[in-house]
Amino acid sequence: MLGVAGVAAVRVVEAAAHTPPPFGVAVALDLAVVVALAAAYAALVAAGAGRPPSLRTLSTPLLVALGVLAVEAGVGWLHEGGVDPKTALPLDLATAVLGGVVGAADGVLSVTVLVALRPLVLRRPRRGVVLAWRALVGLGLTTAVLLAGRPVTELPPPALSLLTAATVLLGAALSARQSWTAALGRRQRGAAAALALALAAVLVGLVVVRSAGPATLPVGDGSGAVGAIGYTSLLSRPLGAGTLLVTVVGGLYALAAGLVLLLGAPAADDDRTGERRALRQLADLSGRLLDRPALAAAVARGPVEAGLGDLAWVALSDVRTGAVAPAVVAAEGVSVEAAAAAVDVAALARAVEDGEALLLDHAEADHRVRARPGSGVGSLAVLPLGTARQAGSLDAADGGGAVGLVRGALFVARPTADAFAPDDLAALETFAGQAALSISHADLFADALERDRLARELTLAREVQRRLFPQTLPDVAGVQIAAAERPAREVGGDYYDVVRLGPDCLGVLVADVSGKGAAAAFYMAMMKGTFQAGSRLARAPGAYLAEANAALGPSLGRGDFVSAAYAVLDADAGTLALARAGHTPTVLARDEARPDGGTWLLRGDGLAIGLDREGATFRRALVEQTVALVPGDTLLLYTDGLVEARDAGGAEYGYSRLAAFVARHRDRDAEALRDLLLDEHRAWSGADPDDDTTFVVVRWVGRGGPTPAPAPAAPPVTERPAFPTPPAP
Incomplete structure (x- = not known):
């Protein structure tokens, strides 16, 4: 206020000299008063930024107004002054001094009233309200510019009447903004x-005292075009007009607030009603809308x-689709693209992961806000929609899955700084909590539907895969054969098949695709196609496996392979030829009473299908083994799920235990041995095995012909390369 005091001193000097200042000096003096008061207003607004309205917001301007009213009424009653109509200067020095005092007091009152009205009017402001307040201040400044430098004896310009009317009407419209009263308790109201x-x-009393009461000064004898002026106009005519407008607008707003509070008018609860309506609508929508975008x-x-x-x-983030970082999925009042560009969504979402809301009163000054000034993001509230702690509890409840996982944030912006009061933030937190719950419910419902769909599809896939296995096994005299498969999941990658290669010849295949699930099941289906077609064209086990490698190798994914054991049983000759493509060793159990009896694991060399797609190394490594069968011989072809099964203590079943089990029960028929082995596997691995398990039991009972003489070697197996190297020329 030093600028106002300086102008007052100059006015006293002018009155003492009884010499009016040049027009340029008069304009400068008037504008200096306006600038000083505008600076005081800006400083007080900045000092009180973010403070919610309280009873002090009304009591402070009331005390100042009472003091100013006392000063102006006292001056008017105790002093009789006047204004020279020719020079527009006070008739005496005392009048000039009192004009400075009253003008300074009016300046303090104007600033105080405007600073008090601002947080009341701009409580939860919409863009239109902010623009209206700025227009009100702008009209006051325009009035000051129009009156700057004009003598008090001249009539104001015609445009001033329109500006005055517009200012009063705008102030009356803003008087309807009484939402701050909703936060008051009954006693406070x-x-x-x-x-x-x-x-x-x-x-109102001040308006009366200044316009028609004692705080006016006659100009001459009061019969001229300008009959009287207020003391404040002696200091600055723009200040006199401005203080009168502020007093009228402040009186209108205070009267409206008093009536709203006294009569309990609905205007006081409009915003609370809006909050409750929004929460009710969201609760209603959460029961009817079950998809994320609509919610x-x-x-x-x-x-x-x-x-x-x-x-x-x-x-929102959506880990089910791989979108871990939150992305803007819906917006109101702004496009989704503009909202995503306005802030660093990921950084602000991380800032509220602990469940605490974030309030940026001066959002444009924050490095995480990219919006430019005037873009509508003056204040920003960021509310968590789900937290890391809540997501962790959901994950634990679901066994580590992502069901119900909501991660993200609700962003709410206002165009001005310091626009959110504490109860605004509290209402938004309540709303965000309900929103997160609604979205979680929608996600859970969607997950339930997806699981049901997947369950139906997997059931169908399992049924289709079952049909890929042989529905019946060929019947050949002298041979008993039985098979079983137990997938670790709904669908698996193990495969077995038995085909008739001739009246007295069978082809028996057991294969294991690397991995589990749908991809392994797909390769298993391809394996069936190659076996059904290729086994009849290539009678030797090694020849078929080489053809399978050539056919399947190019179709397998990187790192995928298929292990297989293929046996050709010639019942007429009483022999079994076997080749392994990187598969588990075949168990052979023979009556131990024979000189060549015992139990062996047949480990003929061979690479898995798909490891050598060119085929040369595959052929070189492959070995065929031939067994001259004797009645009672039992062979078991199986996948690694049988020997790698673990019990509750983590112990592996192993090859030795499997070979001993087959030897112990080799005198059972093939189906009985199959059932016993299934029971053994279930007892060892429990209800949920870790890997697919498939096996085929082949038992030779003979045809009554001569029994082969005991083989000199143990095991009674002969070996040869599946593809002998031709002699060098």
Whole structure:
């Protein structure tokens, strides 16, 4: 206020010299007063930024107004002054001094009233309200410019009447903004009503005292075009007009506030009603909308429709689709693209992962906000939609899955700084909590539907895969054969098949595709196709496996392979030829009473299908083994799920235990041995095995012909390369 005091001193000097200043000097003096008061207003607004309205917001301007009213009334009653109509200067020095005092007091009152009105009017402001307040201040400044330098004896310009009317009408419109009263308790409402009505009365009294009361000065004899002026106009005519406008607008607002508080008018609860309506709508939508996009759009609309913000957008992550970082999925009052570009969504979402809301009163100054000034993001509230702690509990409840996992944030913006009061943030937190719950429910429902769909598809896939296995096994005299498969999942990658290669010849295949699940099942289906076609064309086990490697190798994914054991049993000759493509060793159990009896693991060399797609190394490594069968011989072809099964203590079943089990029960028929082995596997591995398990039991009972003489070697097997190297020329 030093600038105002300086101008007052100059005015006293002018009055003492009885010499009016040049027009340029007069304009400079008037504008200096306006600039000084505008600077004081800006400083007080910055000092009180973020403070919610309280009873002090009304009591402070009331005390100042009472003091100014006392000063102006006292001056008017105790001093008789006047204005020279020719020079527009006070008739005496005392009048000039009192004009400076009253003008300074009016300046303090104007700033105080405007600073008090601002947080009340801009409580939860929408863009239109902010623009209206700025227009009100702008009209006051325009009035000051129009009056700067004009003598008090001249009539104001015609445009001033329109500006005055527009300012008063705008102030009356802003008087309807009484949402701050909704946060008051019953006792506070009574006290606030009394303060507001008292302030309105005092401000009306000031208007009367300045316009027709004792605080006026006659110009000449009062018969001229300008009959009288207020003391404040002696200091600055723009200040006199401006203080009168502020007093009228402040009186209108205080009167409206007092009536709203006293009568309990609905205007006081409009915003609370909007909040409750938004929460009810969201709760209703959560029962009817079960998809994320629709709910996200409803969540973005809620704060804007409730008057809690001008812009709002929702950012969500979705780990089910691989989108771990939150992305903007819905917005209100702004496009999704503009919302995503306005802020660093990921950084702000991380800032609220602990469940605490983040309030940026000066959002444009934050490095995480990219929006430019004037873009509508002056203040920003960021509310968590789900937290890391909540997601962790959901994961644990689901055994580590992502069911119900909501991760993201609700962003609510207003165009001005310091636009969110504490109860605004509390209402938004309540709304965000309900929103997160609604989205979680929708996700859970979607997950349940997806699981049901997958369960039906897997059931169908399992049924289709069952049909890929032989429905019946060929019947050949002298041979007993039985098979079983037990997938670790709904569908597996193990495969077995038995085909008739001739009247007295069978081909028996057991294969294991690397991995589990749908991909392994797909390769298993391909294996069936190659076996059904290729086994009849290549009678020797090694020849078929080489053809399978050539056919399947190019189709297997990188790192995928198929292990297989293929046996050709010639019942007429009483022999079994076997080749292994990187598969588990075949168990052979023979009556131990024979000189060549015992139990062996047949480990003929061979690479898995797909490891050598060119085929040369595959052929070189492959070995065929031939067994001259004797009645009672039992062979077991199986996948590694049988020997790698683990019990509750983590012990592996192993090859030795399997060979001993087959030897112990080799005198059982093939089907009985199959059932016993299934029971053994279930007892060892439990209800949920870790790997697919498949095996085929082949038992030779003979045809009554001569029994082969005991083989000199143990095991009674002969070996030869499946593809002998031709002699060098």
